[in-house]
Amino acid sequence: MPLKVLMFGWELPPYNSGGLGTACYGLTEALANQNVEITFVLPQRVNVKADFMKLVFADLEGFSWPDFQLNPYDTLKLLPPGVNPELARDLVAAVHLYAKRAAAIAKKGKFDLIHSHDWLCFPAGVVASDVSDRPLITHVHATELDRSGGNGTNPVVYAVEKHGMDKSSAVIAVSQFTKNLLNTYYQIHPEKVDVVHNGVNTADFDIPVDDANPLQTLKDAGFKVVLFVGRLTLQKGPDYLLKAAKRTLEYFPNAVFLFVGSGDMESQLINQTIQMGLSDRVMFAGFLRGKLLTQTFRSADLFIMPSVSEPFGITALESVAAGTPAIISKQSGASEALGHVLKVDFWDVEEMANQIISVLNYPSLHTALKVNGKAEVKKISWSAAASKTIDVYKKVLSRKK
Template sequence: MKALMFGWEFPPHILGGLGTASYGLTKGMSQQEDLETIFVIPKPWGDEDQSFMKIIGANNTPVVWKNVSNDTVKSRLEKFMNPEEYYKLRDNIYADFSYMHTNDLGCIEFSGRYPNNILEETNNYSIVAGVIARTYDFDVIHAHDWLTYPAGLHAKSVTGKPMVIHVHATEFDRSRGKPNPIVYGIEKDGMDNCDHIICVSNLTRKTVIENYHQPYWKVTTVHNAVDPLSPEIDAIKRISGVPEKVVTFLGRITMQKGPEFFVDAATQVIRKTDHIRFVMAGSGDMMDQMIRLVADRGIAHKFHFTGFLRGKQVYEMLKSSDVYVMPSVSEPFGISPLEAMQCGVPSIISYQSGCSEILHNVIKTDYWDVDAMADAIYSICTYPAMAEHLKIEGKKEVDNIKWEDAGLKVRAIYDMLV
C-alpha cells in the first residue's frame, strides 16, 4: 500500500499543531512494513526527518519546462531530492503554465508559512499536485486540512485514485461559528468530493456531519496521539530560581484558544494568593490585546509573555510548569495537554476540546467558566496530594495513547477504499 499525502507543514518547521500531528501519524503508520508514504509540503527546508517516509517539495517541482543542466539542478536541489527526480517530474508537466511566475528551474515559489496570499498559494499547490500525481505510483490520496483539499482533489481527478481528507479543524472552530464563506466553500468541496473523511474527534465529526451536511457513514473519528519523549527531551530539567508555582497557557493566542478566559482566571487567582505566577507562551493576532488586558487587570507583575516557542523550548516551558491550562473555545483535538501530561504537568482542559473525549486524569471545565478554572488552578497549586495524583496518573494514561494505534485505524480506511 502506497499513500500520497498532502500537508502544509512538517517538523522541525511548524507553526501549529498540524505539523506535529502530520509527523506523529506518518511515523506511526511507518510501523506497518507494507505501507509507504510520500508526503508533499509546499516548502521543505532540508532538515526534515525522512527516515520513515519520502518528502516532496512543491517548490522543487517544475510546472514550466526549462532547459536546465544537471550540474545546476544538483547544486540547487541535491539537499532536497535526487536530481533525476527533477527531470522525472519535468516529464510530467501536463499543461502550459508559462503565464505563471516561476524561477529559473520552472518551479513556483512557496513561503512555507501562512502568508496573506494564502488562497493563491493553495491554488498554486493544487497545480503542482497534478505534476506530482502523474509522476509517482500510489494507491490512495490523503489530504490534511483545507489548504490541501484542492491539491488532493486535483490528484484524484487525474489519477482516479480514492481520496481521504483529514479534518484537523474546521472554519467553524477557527471563527467561533462565523465562517469565512470562501474557506467554508473549499472545505465543503473537499468533503463532498472525497471518498472518506477522517476527523480528529467526535466533536469535529459532529460539526462535519451537521454543518457540512455529510452522511454519517462517510466520516470516521481517529483521535490524535503523542510521540514518546526522546532521551534529550526527557533530560530537560525545570528552570530553577522561581519560588512560585507556574501556570502556563501554551498555544496560538487567537480567538479559538480562549486566551482571555485564561487571563480572567489568572486575575481571580492572583487576587486570592501571591504564590502563583502565570505564563502565556505563544503568538497570535490577539497577543497585543492580551497584553493590554493583563495591564488593565493590574496583574502584570505576576504575568509573563514569552512569544512563540519551538522544539526544545516548548518542553523547557512545560517542565518548568506546575499546571497547564487549555481553555479553548472550540478545539478539534488539542495535542498540547498530552505533551504536558507526558512531562508530568497536571492539566486543565475545556470540555469543548476533542482530547477531553479520551483524557480522564485531567480537570475539565467549560471554557467560559472562569470561576471553576480559577478554583482548579488554585487547588492544584495549593494541595500537593491532588497535584501528585494528576501528575502520576496523567503520565500513565498519556503514555498509552500511541500514534501507531491511530495509524492502524487509518490503514483500515485505506484498505476499505482500495
C-alpha cells in the same frame, strides 16, 4: 505489498506553526512503522528530516521559508509586496497553485490512495485523485469554524473544505467533537467520517529538566507556574484564562501565568494584563519550540488549554506526557481521549480558577493527576492512530473493488 499513499501536507516540524505539522509527522512516522509507503508532498522546499518517507516539494513560487511563513491559521493574510501576483497572491491562491502542481506529482508515481490534510491541501488532493483515479481521504485537523471562533467565517475557505470532503471516499476527523461539527455545519454524513484521535510520543517529553529550563528562576523564587501554550487567538481562549488568572491570584498570590505563543490577540492581551494590574504575574514568552518548549512543559506546575473550540489539542497530551497536570476545556477533542485531567467549560472562569487553585494548593491532587495521566497518555499513541488510519484505508480500498 505495502500500501502506497500519496499524502499532501502543508508543514512539518521544525517548520511548523502549530499542531498540524506535529500531527502529520507523528502519524506518518507511525504509518511507516506499520509498513505504509508514504510519498509526502510539501508546498515548499524546506530542510526537514523525515527519512521514513519520501518527501516531494511542490516548489510553489512567490514565497519561501522562512522569510515568509504561510501560516495555515491566518486564513486571510496577504503576501508581502513584490511577489508575483500571478502566482501566490494570497493563501487561497497558493492553495489553488498547490492543487495545480499536484496533478503532475500524482502522475509521476503509482499510489493506492490519496490522503490530504486540512483545507490547504484539499484542492491538491481532489486534483490528484481525479488525475490518478485513486480514492481520496481527507483528514480534518481543524475547520474554519474552529479557527474563526464563530466570528467572521471565511466563505471561500468553508467552500474549499466542504468541496474536499464531498469529493472524498472517507473523511478522518481528529475527534468526535469535530465529527459532530462536520455533520452539523458541513452536512457530511456521520457514516462517512471516522474518528482518529491524535497521539503523542511520550518519550520525547520524558527528558530530564536541566539548566536550559527557563522557569527555574521563577520556581526558585517560590512561584507556581501555570502554563498556556498556543496561538494567542480567539479560538484558543487566552482571554478566559486571563480572567481566571485574576480570580486565582486573589486567592493564590504566589502563582505566575506564562503565555507561550503568539497571535493576533497578543497586544490586546498585554494591554488587558496591564489594565488588570497583573503585569507582575502574567508573562508573555512568545513562540517557543524544541527543547526549550519541552523543558517549559516539564517544569510548569500546571498546564491549561482553555480553547473555545479545539478539534483536538495535542498540547494537552504533550503536557500530560511531560508529567504536568492539565486543565482542558470541555470544548476540545482531547477531552474525549483523556480521563485523568480536569475538565472545564471555557467560559466558566470561576470553575477554572477553582481548579487552578486546587491543583496548586493540594499536592496529592497534583500527584494523582500526574501519575495517572502519565500512565494513561502512553496508550494515546501515534501507533494507535496509525492502526486506525490503516483500517480506514482498508475500508476505502475494499469498497473500491
